[in-house]
Amino acid sequence: MASMLRFSKHPRAAVAVVLVAVFMTNLDLLIVNVALPAMGETFSAGGGGASLGSLSWVLNAYAIAFAALLVLAGRAGDRIGQRPVFLTGIAVFTLASLGCALAPNLGTLVVARVVQAVGASAQIPTSLALLLATVPAERRTHATRSWAAVGGLAAAAGPVAGGLLTEVDWRWVFAVNLPIGVAALVAGRSVLPKPAAREAGPLPDLLGALLVITSIATLSGALVQAPDWGWTSGRTVLLLAVAVISGAAFVLRSLRHPHPLFELDLLRLPRFGAANAGSLVFGVAFAIMLLSNVLWCQDVWHWSALRTGLALAPGPALVPVVTVLTARAAQRYGHGPLVAAGGLLFAAGMAWFACFASVTPDYWRGMLPSQLLTGAGVGLALGTLVAAGVHAVPGHRAATGSALVNSVRQVSTSVGVAVLVAVVGSHIGAASLHDFRIVWCIAAVLGLATTAFGVHLSRGGAGQMAFAASR
DSSP: OOGGGGGOOOOHHHHHHHHHHHHHHHHHHHHHHHHHHHHHHHHHHHOOOHHHHHHHHHHHHHHHHHHHHHHHHHHHHHHHHHHHHHHHHHHHHHHHHHHHHHSSSHHHHHHHHHHHHHHHHHHHHHHHHHHHHHHHHGGGHHHHHHHHHHHHHHHHHHHHHOOOHHOOOOHHHHTTTTHHHHHHHHHHHHHHHHOOOOOOOOOOHHHHHHHHHHHHHHHHHHHHHHHHHHHHHHHHHHHHHHHHHHHHHHHHHHHHHHSSSSOOHHHHHHHHHHHHHHHHHHHHHHHHHHHHHHHIIIIIIIOOHHHHHHHHHHHHHHHHHHHHHHHHHHHHOHHHHHHHHHHHHHHHHHHHHHHHHSSSOIIIIHHHHHHHHHHHHHHHHHHHHHHHHTSSSSGHHHHHHHHHHHHHHHHHHHHHHHHHHHHHHGGGGOOOHHHHHHHHHHHHHHHHHHHHHHHHHHHHHHHHHHHHHHH
16 A cells, blocks of 8 residues: 555646545535524525524534544555545545535435535545555655645635635535536546555444444434433433443443454554544534634624635634644654644633623624634644644554544534534524633633643653554
8 A cells, every 4th residue: 555656657646636635525614614504594494493403413414424434434445445435435425515505404414414424534534545655654744734734725715615605505515516526536537546455354343333423423412402402301311321321332342343443452552542632622622613603703793604704714724824834843843742832822712712702793803813823723733633643553554543533533523513502502593692702711721631632742752653653
């Protein structure tokens, strides 16, 4: 696998195809967030009564399926080759995007989002594995951060693109994937190399994947529905019980299964474990920040989708800039200091907004400083946490390791959205400034926790990286 892209007759074109596909899947995240209130208006007008709680499944169904399938897709890439899995992922994601654009009701949209997640889960781990296969070991940090920077570039374009497309019709936020996906698929079939090697053995535990989906879905459901059902109602308690039982069953099964979904020997690597824990904590904070800002602008300040997109653009626009400018610092000082600094900046940005936000629009004093601080924090921490996790695993398990890192990030997205809904309530119009300040403070505390993981990564770890690279 280590020389797959070098067999390509068009290596630059192959890399371009990979990065375009990564751009497409990352672009989908932010434009869907910006379009969420417009989706609620459409389906509520149609008699569906789309509350924030029900709309949150447009995000959560995608994140949960993505998280559970990433490891399976990563192992499939290791086993049958990155090229076929990657191209299949592009095709499925593109077709599912068409289904999302044509969805007649919220239920159909959620199902189409799950299918979208199937396609995205096949693309993400294989794309990173393809890029890592083209560079020597000493440049893997740079390659991984460049891969993350493409995601950051998509994030920078996402708010404005989402606002523009939503002003026409929210369905265009999915339809825009069609020409990108078709072009990447056609070009990919021509320029991507064929697999050079295969890894024998069965796929990971499929029942384990089902248990993970059940646990995360029921936990998210309990958090989302509790404001309406009541925290002590029978339905809420039942969902929480199912979440705990299925989660415990998954852990026990993983400890005993010969081919577990999550490889516990990788999770026991100190740096890999710390990077995943940091990704989980920071991902929850990031999801809270992202959706709360969209809801604040559109439902509290009553701004249009386009104005909201423009208002949110500075933060994401900083992400790729900071990622590129700090590439040498990551190589010189390691991952830990950058993660620690990123967590501090993110926490400062959320604390700033919690202190200075007002129901009367005041963008320059309240939101813009917060956007700049959190954007710089995300640029320092997010891609660096991915790099720290990937570089702590053996090179021949790059696809599986990167899939696990990204699974954790998707789990954190689902949890973050659910926490936001649990605090502000299922019906956003009833939320108060106090409710939003609570979730912003939660995000700030999680940013500080990320700093603690960065400090942990800074302590030693060189031997761990050498051990992982030699395996």
